[in-house]
Amino acid sequence: MTLYSKIVGTGSYLPPKRVTNDELAQQLAKKGIETSDEWIFSRSGISARHYAEADVLSSDLAVAASQRALEAAGLQANNIDLIILATSTPDHLGGFPSTACVVQRKLGINNGGAAMDVQAVCSGFVYAMSVADSFIKTGMHKNVLVIGAEVFSRILNFEDRTTCVLFGDGAGAIVMTASKEPGILAAKLHADGSHGHILCVPGNVNDGAVAGNAYLYMDGPAVFKLAVSVLDKVAREVLEVAKVDAKEIDWLIPHQANIRIMQGTAKxxxxxxxxxxxxxxxxxxxxxxxxxxxxxxxxxxxxxxxxQNVMMEGVGGGFTWGAVLARM
Incomplete structure (x- = not known):
């Protein structure tokens, strides 16, 4: 019997603290940084974002989203035999224990299943879905919890208005399970490390302290140009593999970075x-x-x-990009 992977439950969580453009502009003005709702919205399409409180970690957001996804899937936590968590803001310096392992503990999963983090920045969830799809199709795992969780507010320089106004915190999760019917129709992943410098956190840890800049850096125009190009190409690659015409896409869910990039991709x-x-x-x-x-x-x-057919695609630092076509 041919095995497929299918999405059987979704969940998400946003921290309660919602910050509008006007509120953020007022906070930045106290530091002598000028911006406005009009300036932010016209360049990005963003009106508000959510920030986690200081004692809230990526794993906390991930657990809340996962519990909702498990409920939607009609599964108990111990039915999950693999957790794949995509994040650029792990709970622990150095990335271990992995945030996926922390989530496993907080969910009370004690069945000896596997857990691991995936790091592909904004493409991370697409990467994680593709990995889960492969594990399920081989029969190695049956029920996989795939999570994207971030507290990006922790790595923002609030004296750089070109980046700090763009990002927020939150988590989303899906449950993927083995199925006799096709769910994930096709997936494609790519990376090009030669572009790593245009979107990165350039600092590192040396002798127990941060060496260099630990804040997010982005060359906005370079990212914009590359993103529009690769997102179109990878979507077409996936359609070709799945033998599906673009007209058969019911919904496009691109990485939510910039409304102009998203509109350009759809066009x-x-x-x-x-x-x-x-x-x-x-x-x-x-x-x-x-x-x-x-x-x-x-x-x-x-x-x-x-x-319905849902095309999900992302592009992120690394430089990474990828797409997944799923039949819900």
Missing amino acids: KLGLPLEKMVVTVDEHGNTSAASIPLALDQAVRDGRVKPG
Whole structure:
């Protein structure tokens, strides 16, 4: 029997603290940084974002999103035999123990299943889905919890208005399980390390202390140009593998980074903007959490229905990019 992987439950969580553009502009003004709602929104499409409190970690957001995904899937935590968590803001310096292992403990999973983090920045959730799909198709794992969780507010320089206004915190999760029916129709992943310098956190740890700059750095124009190009190409690659026409895409869920990048991608694919799920206006860029956050919102409000084709794609620092076509 041919095994497939299928998404059977979605969940998401946003920290309660919502910060509008006006509120952020007022905070930045106290530091002598000038910005405004109009300046932020016109360049990004962002109106607000959520920030986690100081004592809240990526794992805490991940657990809340995972519990909702498990409930939607009708599964108990101990039914999960693999956790794959995408994050650029892990709970621990050095990335271990992995945030996936922390989530496993906090969910009370004690069945000896596997858990690991994936680091591909804003493409992380697409990477994690692809890994889960492969594990399920080989029969190695049956029920996989795939999570994107970020507290990006911790790595933002609030004296750099070109980056600090763009990002937010949150988590999204899905449960993928073995199925006799096709779910993940195709996936493609790519990376090009020669572009790593245009979006990065350039610092590192040396002798127990941070050496260099520990804040996020982004060359906005360079990222914009590369993102629009690669997102169109990888989406077409996935369609070709799946033998699906672009017109058969019911919903496009791109990484929620910038509304102009997202609109450019939809236009190149010949998709009406009404077929694109947009949450960047309220969430900002939540990196690896953005796609599952948007997917869960669209599932729960009834837009995404069983049997529909959903194209999910992301691009992030590294430079990484990828896409997954799923039949819900």
